[in-house]
Amino acid sequence: MEHAIAVDAVTKKLDGRQILRGVTFEVGKGQVFGFLGPNGAGKTTTIRIMLGLFAPDSGRATIMGQDCGTDRARQYLGFVVDGDGLYDNATAEDNLAYFARIYQRPASRERIREVLGLVDLADRADSPAGTFSKGMRQRLAIARSLIHDPDVLILDEPTSGVDPSAQIEIRQLLLDIARNQGKAVLLSSHNMDEVQRICDRIALLYKGEVVLSGSLDELSAHMGRGGVVVRTDGPVPQAVWGAVAARPDFGLAGEPWREPGAPLEFTPADPALVPDIVRSLTEAGARITAVERGGMSLEEMYTSIVRRDRTA
Numbered sequence: 308m309e310h311a312i313a314v315d316a317v318t319k320k321l322d323g324r325q326i327l328r329g330v331t332f333e334v335g336k337g338q339v340f341g342f343l344g345p346n347g348a349g350k351t352t353t354i355r356i357m358l359g360l361f362a363p364d365s366g367r368a369t370i371m372g373q374d375c376g377t378d379r380a381r382q383y384l385g386f387v388v389d390g391d392g393l394y395d396n397a398t399a400e401d402n403l404a405y406f407a408r409i410y411q412r413p414a415s416r417e418r419i420r421e422v423l424g425l426v427d428l429a430d431r432a433d434s435p436a437g438t439f440s441k442g443m444r445q446r447l448a449i450a451r452s453l454i455h456d457p458d459v460l461i462l463d464e465p466t467s468g469v470d471p472s473a474q475i476e477i478r479q480l481l482l483d484i485a486r487n488q489g490k491a492v493l494l495s496s497h498n499m500d501e502v503q504r505i506c507d508r509i510a511l512l513y514k515g516e517v518v519l520s521g522s523l524d525e526l527s528a529h530m531g532r533g534g535v536v537v538r539t540d541g542p543v544p545q546a547v548w549g550a551v552a553a554r555p556d557f558g559l560a561g562e563p564w565r566e567p568g569a570p571l572e573f574t575p576a577d578p579a580l581v582p583d584i585v586r587s588l589t590e591a592g593a594r595i596t597a598v599e600r601g602g603m604s605l606e607e608m609y610t611s612i613v614r615r616d617r618t619a
């Protein structure tokens with residue numbers, strides 16, 4: 308299947324410095340893709356290449372199979388980067404009409420009202436953008452990026468600086484755009500919780516390279532090494548942890564007796580050992596309240612990679 312966005316071994320030098328060192332990732336239609344990385348990792352440079360503002364030194368970047376930077380690629384692409392780019396004195400409707408003309412796809416009044424409805428601003432069509440809250444401006448900017456019905460949407464920190472309830476609305480909108488309209492949404496973000504909530508897949512860029520990529524479920528299970536977390540009712544008595552610590556194949560992690568009330572974490576040699584772990588704990592007198600799969604959160608994955616390297 309053709310990828311909506313395909314970035315393949317892209318390199319880029321700026322001012323004699325190697326900024327991108329072979330960046331590769333793909334985004335499919337209907338997906339929300341999280342593009343992550345610490346400051347200076349090269350996200351904006353990669354986004355500029357996708358928007359056609361920079362050409363790669365080597366490698367290839369395409370939007371719906373068309374080379375980034377070509378008019379054909381641009382027609383498939385909507386974006387909100389570097390602020391919302393709205394005209395404060397123009398009404399919401401006029402802002403959209405203006406951008407539709409830039410895309411050489413003049414939009415009918417019906418189309419403009421339809422897109423404003425999608426971002427829940429239909430009743431503010433005649434209000435100047437300057438009267439809108441930050442969250443409403445961001446939704447109007449997203450509407451603007453959708454006016455020519457692109458297949459791909461690229462958003463740089465779309466919820467930065469908006470209040471929590473407006474963030475929820477924007478996330479819901481992005482999910483709707485991907486799931487119900489089948490568009491590919493690439494979202495750069497420093498907010499791991501947000502990415503974990505709405506993204507299907509991620510790429511973590513670090514020092515100009517993708518150091519982690521894939522579906523969040525797979526990454527979490529893989530980096531958590533298939534472990535399990537067992538929660539108990541009250542502190543774990545010595546006899547209980549002693550019973551499971553005596554079985555190296557159970558893979559008891561840490562020293563639970565040092566932290567009264569902490570859950571017991573295991574990375575068993577074989578997932579089939581989980582019922583044996585539960586039985587051993589119960590027989591030793593533990594009152595188990597929950598057994599959970601112990602994958603890593605995205606934030607834990609991110610910090611384990613970035614911190615590990617910084618301290619190396």
Ligand SMILES: Nc1ncnc2c1ncn2[C@@H]1O[C@H](COP(=O)(O)OP(=O)(O)OP(=O)(O)O)[C@@H](O)[C@H]1O
Binds near residue numbers: 347351
């Ligand atoms: N036009 C330019 N000329 C020279 N160097 C640049 C240029 N643009 C960016 N850089 C450098 O490239 C590196 C990567 O920057 P980039 O903006 O792509 O990172 P980023 O991942 O988007 O970071 P942030 O999260 O802070 O936005 C930085 O060291 C930056 O100083």
